[in-house]
Amino acid sequence: MSDPLARKRLLIVYHTQSGNTGRLAEAVLEGARDFEETETVIKPAAQAGLDDLLTAHGLLLGTPENFGYMSGMLKDFFDRTYYPAEGLTVGLPYAIFVSCGNDGSGAVREIDRIALGYRWRKVAEPIIVRKEITAADLDRCRQLGATLAAGIAFGMF
Amino acid sequence: MHHLYYCPGGGLGHIARAHRVMAALAPGEPYTLVSASPALRRADVRCGAGAIELPRTLERDRTAHRAWLTRLLVSLAPCCLWVDAFPAGIVGELCDFCWPRGVLAQHIARRLRWDVYCRRLDGAIPDYAAVHAVESLPALQAMVLRNCTDTVAPLELPLAWPRTPSPLAVAARVLVVHSGIPAETAALADLARRESPGTKPLVVGTDTGNPDTLQAFPVWPMFAQAERIYSGAGFNAVLEARAAPHKHRLMAFERALDDQAARLADFTRETEVRARLSTFGQQSA
Numbered sequence: 001m002s003d004p005l006a007r008k009r010l011l012i013v014y015h016t017q018s019g020n021t022g023r024l025a026e027a028v029l030e031g032a033r034d035f036e037e038t039e040t041v042i043k044p045a046a047q048a049g050l051d052d053l054l055t056a057h058g059l060l061l062g063t064p065e066n067f068g069y070m071s072g073m074l075k076d077f078f079d080r081t082y083y084p085a086e087g088l089t090v091g092l093p094y095a096i097f098v099s100c101g102n103d104g105s106g107a108v109r110e111i112d113r114i115a116l117g118y119r120w121r122k123v124a125e126p127i128i129v130r131k132e133i134t135a136a137d138l139d140r141c142r143q144l145g146a147t148l149a150a151g152i153a154f155g156m157f
Numbered sequence: 158m159h160h161l162y163y164c165p166g167g168g169l170g171h172i173a174r175a176h177r178v179m180a181a182l183a184p185g186e187p188y189t190l191v192s193a194s195p196a197l198r199r200a201d202v203r204c205g206a207g208a209i210e211l212p213r214t215l216e217r218d219r220t221a222h223r224a225w226l227t228r229l230l231v232s233l234a235p236c237c238l239w240v241d242a243f244p245a246g247i248v249g250e251l252c253d254f255c256w257p258r259g260v261l262a263q264h265i266a267r268r269l270r271w272d273v274y275c276r277r278l279d280g281a282i283p284d285y286a287a288v289h290a291v292e293s294l295p296a297l298q299a300m301v302l303r304n305c306t307d308t309v310a311p312l313e314l315p316l317a318w319p320r321t322p323s324p325l326a327v328a329a330r331v332l333v334v335h336s337g338i339p340a341e342t343a344a345l346a347d348l349a350r351r352e353s354p355g356t357k358p359l360v361v362g363t364d365t366g367n368p369d370t371l372q373a374f375p376v377w378p379m380f381a382q383a384e385r386i387y388s389g390a391g392f393n394a395v396l397e398a399r400a401a402p403h404k405h406r407l408m409a410f411e412r413a414l415d416d417q418a419a420r421l422a423d424f425t426r427e428t429e430v431r432a433r434l435s436t437f438g439q440q441s442a
Binding site: 050051054083153154155 | 434
């Protein structure tokens with residue numbers, strides 16, 4: 001039996017190459033951890049696996065945009081978990097944060113397409129941070145983390 | 158050291174859970190059950206415990222209910238009071254309740270339809286020395302319980318409990334185990350017949366009006382020899398199904414305060430997740 005009083009779990013899966021998405025992920029984590037009713041787990045995409053996904057009640061996905069697409073490592077996470085998790089994460093609330101040079105919409109669009117296959121539910125607008133990360137961007141990321149953490153704790157999604 | 162286990166719900170499930178809790182937390186110590194279930198009159202159901210039948214007339218009168226319970230606690234002076242399932246009582250009779258001096262009160266928490274239950278309360282949930290959660294609780298219920306105790310801990314209950322009579326000499330390939338209303342038992346029996354054509358399922362339950370129903374308690378000693386077991390998705394049924402999920406077929410029934418559908422959904426998902434992780438876990442990590 002799993003711990004019956006265990007808090008609901010928010011999983012942050014991200015990949016960072018230059019460190020920018022990593023900074024966003026840290027801000028998202030900070031916001032989520034302000035909300036103690038939810039346990040927040042953060043994993044680099046290469047280390048996140050099926051068990052992380054299947055025990056999550058909410059998901060935040062972070063990636064740089066590479067060639068108008070998500071990072072290869074995040075795509076690899078999807079490749080490894082899609083079929084094993086098929087049908088078991090239906091309705092999982094998720095949101096996306098992206099750091100990029102000039103657009104970011106390609107990464108968001110492709111993640112959303114894959115999420116549609118998993119039948120996840122997008123519960124917040126994506127955060128796209130172009131070029132330099134500002135304090136306001138980090139604030140938005142904190143709010144995103146707090147929103148997901150609070151929402152899954154109270155079953156709002 | 159005498160324990161009092163207060164399980165005011167009318168179902169047999171509360172009593173089965175009481176035996177399991179006592180086996181886990183007070184093994185070998187004497188205890189008395191307080192329940193509204195008529196099944197408490199059966200010696201096999203009491204399993205050696207003392208029994209006090211909660212008068213049905215108290216259900217509609219919280220004040221009388223509180224007074225009755227206070228008198229009971231003062232006169233029996235148990236070393237520990239265990240409050241099953243309903244932290245503020247089944248009709249709110251424990252709201253703002255002050256435990257008599259010397260009574261250590263502990264709560265056994267199982268999943269509740271909190272949105273329905275909270276409408277029965279007209280005061281605060283009493284403080285508990287400890288809360289033991291025997292299954293996953295909805296977030297709101299867990300939060301509320303954390304506020305009425307300093308100690309909240311999960312409690313894994315045993316499938317078997319001591320002081321059990323020898324297993325019945327009746328063995329059946331297909332069992333229907335249910336203590337709900339006859340229509341629910343009939344639905345389970347129909348399902349059993351559909352899924353095992355040509356087999357006559359053995360129905361074990363509390364329906365005294367049906368000569369085909371075997372009255373037996375506890376039922377779990379019969380499970381080892383059964384190939385398929387059909388039951389509702391009550392707390393005990395799901396606990397028993399966890400030991401051999403491939404044998405059990407559960408059906409959720411509507412209950413005022415027990416969310417069987419949510420329990421069944423959790424159990425189904427948990428079983429499937431375990432199977433997937435065992436198949437794919439290594440390659441996906």
